[in-house]
Amino acid sequence: MPMRNATAAVIGAGDYIGAEIVKKFAAEGFTVFAGRRNGEKLEPLVKEVEAAGGTIFGRSLDARKEEETTAFLNDADKHAPLEVCIFNVGANVNFPILETTDRVFRKVWEMACWAGFVAGREAARLMVPREAGNIFFTGATASLRGGSGFAAFAAAKFGLRAVAQAMARELGPKNIHVAHLIIDAGVDTAWVRERRAQIWGKEALNNPDLLMPPVSVANAYWQLYQQPKSAWTFEMEIRPFGEKW
């Protein structure tokens, strides 16, 4: 594996999508900084990456706290220039409007929108002087549609998309690729499997066409990374071939 003098920071390095992004960029030679709450849960991922010859630093990170994000990205950048920052914190909830509490609405926004704004801005602060870099955000169906019961989640995801758009328009001409990847499907995680089994019964899980493997999200990010600056995509949607939309 040829190593690069470049760092990729993954904020929201959870067990599924985040972990696959980490492995992909590590396998491509990036030093990866992986951050999540309860950083001790990163241990198996760190071991797996290192066993494969990659370089990785796992950190506890509460992305809602701006000083933690700033420190995380600054540390990453000190190791090697921060070339990629991927914001992948999720916070999917569903409540009827009258049961959507102040606490839930605010917390979901802090996790999925506010933390993304901070991550994007702090990454930009490091990249703008060099006029180079990539800032990617994970979106969802709820980035484009405020479905019944999704006031909190959609408000946060719409907001994150707005941040990404504004940054893309401002930073594109400065050679920083800002992109928003919309996952228009359920991703194959324990939580989604459980929820689908509750709604449709366990046999629903036998249909492989409707659950997106986390590694496919990582590969989509890799496509975005590879695009030349003469033809950048801002928004890319992905869904499994059997998905209704």
Next chain:
Amino acid sequence: MPMRNATAAVIGAGDYIGAEIVKKFAAEGFTVFAGRRNGEKLEPLVKEVEAAGGTIFGRSLDARKEEETTAFLNDADKHAPLEVCIFNVGANVNFPILETTDRVFRKVWEMACWAGFVAGREAARLMVPREAGNIFFTGATASLRGGSGFAAFAAAKFGLRAVAQAMARELGPKNIHVAHLIIDAGVDTAWVRERRAQIWGKEALNNPDLLMPPVSVANAYWQLYQQPKSAWTFEMEIRPFGEKW
């Protein structure tokens, strides 16, 4: 003026759009509850409405504080059933991403998105048991487009739109009309005039085609109110005939 046994609450009853909405619904016979920060500024509006034979209650209201909004709407509903709630708080700002501070991003969201969520939910709490009512939200160009420099404002306006969509989908079948009015233009206010004069020179203000009179916004809300439930509009965009879009 025939009086109705119904209340209209206007949250964000500022000097321009808000004041015209207040006057329109008062002139149509609603008791109007008008809320804004620094409620003492409502005095001339209260006098004008009362001189015209209307019924109005002006209140100081910080819409970011949920208990204030709850009390405001409960008071309105005690006077006469709350039939209309219009959320009209604005917070337009423009900063490069690196100069968008944590404080600005959070404050704009609290004013333009969070406060709207609270207002909508609390109005719904009063309307759902009666299965009747109207909840309207003021949107802007930035509800649909995250322009360069608008990360904070667009994130809040995108988020408010998501709240409105989720509420419309859930509450429509309960006979509550939720709508989102997009003002895709500058409104004729002192602030907009000053800003345009700075950018394009004072002569730009002589073009009447490009500034929307606040009363036109009030009339658009009145159109939404008049729609029969068999043909509700969720999203309505308005712009002056000379606007580029």
Next chain:
Amino acid sequence: MPMRNATAAVIGAGDYIGAEIVKKFAAEGFTVFAGRRNGEKLEPLVKEVEAAGGTIFGRSLDARKEEETTAFLNDADKHAPLEVCIFNVGANVNFPILETTDRVFRKVWEMACWAGFVAGREAARLMVPREAGNIFFTGATASLRGGSGFAAFAAAKFGLRAVAQAMARELGPKNIHVAHLIIDAGVDTAWVRERRAQIWGKEALNNPDLLMPPVSVANAYWQLYQQPKSAWTFEMEIRPFGEKW
């Protein structure tokens, strides 16, 4: 009924939506020119409008033939200045892609897109010199969404929306209000009732929340007509309160 020195032309004056538009504008004092294929079918509508004191001219019109549309609108304009032109020709079909024949694809486009372009352009030709007028187009769910089986219908409706947008942007500054009304629901017609009964059973028709009465479409057009030029809507969507979207 106060009569106006103004004509409204309705192209596609069918038994349901078109007929209601005709009656509404006639009731508001317009001379109405109503055109449809098989103009003899207009006889009951003509009698009804005249019995109510309105002025109406019913004509056979194949809107796919540009010279017929030109003559129709010129005749209308000779009677009194053409102030309103509403294009309301429908052509809803659904076929799997492999069964969508050349003939169907072309015919649906000629009816729903091409004929609309011709109607809009020819109305504009009469209105531009006066710098006044209204040109409205009937859209549908398929104006925004190319659903499975709707390649032909959606291609036509997407195309019509493009025509409307381009005209609105060019003609707005010339004081001509171009609008696109999206009916995001089934309209209560014999054809829709029959189709729904086939799909969901006859009891589905007992739910009044899901079928839009044609008169509601006419009223929505009347709202668009009444808007002041300082606050025009280009696109307005309407749906019944119980509709899923």
Next chain:
Amino acid sequence: MPMRNATAAVIGAGDYIGAEIVKKFAAEGFTVFAGRRNGEKLEPLVKEVEAAGGTIFGRSLDARKEEETTAFLNDADKHAPLEVCIFNVGANVNFPILETTDRVFRKVWEMACWAGFVAGREAARLMVPREAGNIFFTGATASLRGGSGFAAFAAAKFGLRAVAQAMARELGPKNIHVAHLIIDAGVDTAWVRERRAQIWGKEALNNPDLLMPPVSVANAYWQLYQQPKSAWTFEMEIRPFGEKW
């Protein structure tokens, strides 16, 4: 170059984008069928591809004539299974609405929408029995926006997008990847260079940030081709980093 037992058909193999797509898929080992009007103009491209070791068949093709498209694709499929069909016919024009003639409106639609429908359907006819294949369509800014003067072009491009959407929703579950690539920029062609020089002066052409190299479009198609079926993109937009949007 490892050769594949697979054919890629490029309909609209013009001098710029089309030629680059042809070269890319030939270089990846596909047998390429390249069709355009005046097929003799394909000679240099054919020579270039063959000199590089590729396999190519250049054909005269008027894509508005369904029997020509059917024959072209059948021939391609006889050589080796048709795995990729890319519809890349352009027809950009700009006229004020009153100067948009019947002939122009119809011709642009036949080239950019009708021909695309036929190509997509005929490719699907070959691919559906095998439950495998890729059908890609080239879109433009005018696929999403009906700008002033673009009634004809946008009507066609909106329509093509509708066709692509309907096909994607129907054929995705049959393992056929249908995608719509939106080029939101001027592409670096002789025609665009000339037009820009007229509008902004020749020095505008010195800015490399605003013209998309045709090869970048080919590479974007290659990215779409490489996506696994668990994470397909339907719509992908590309623009140069300096583009305003």
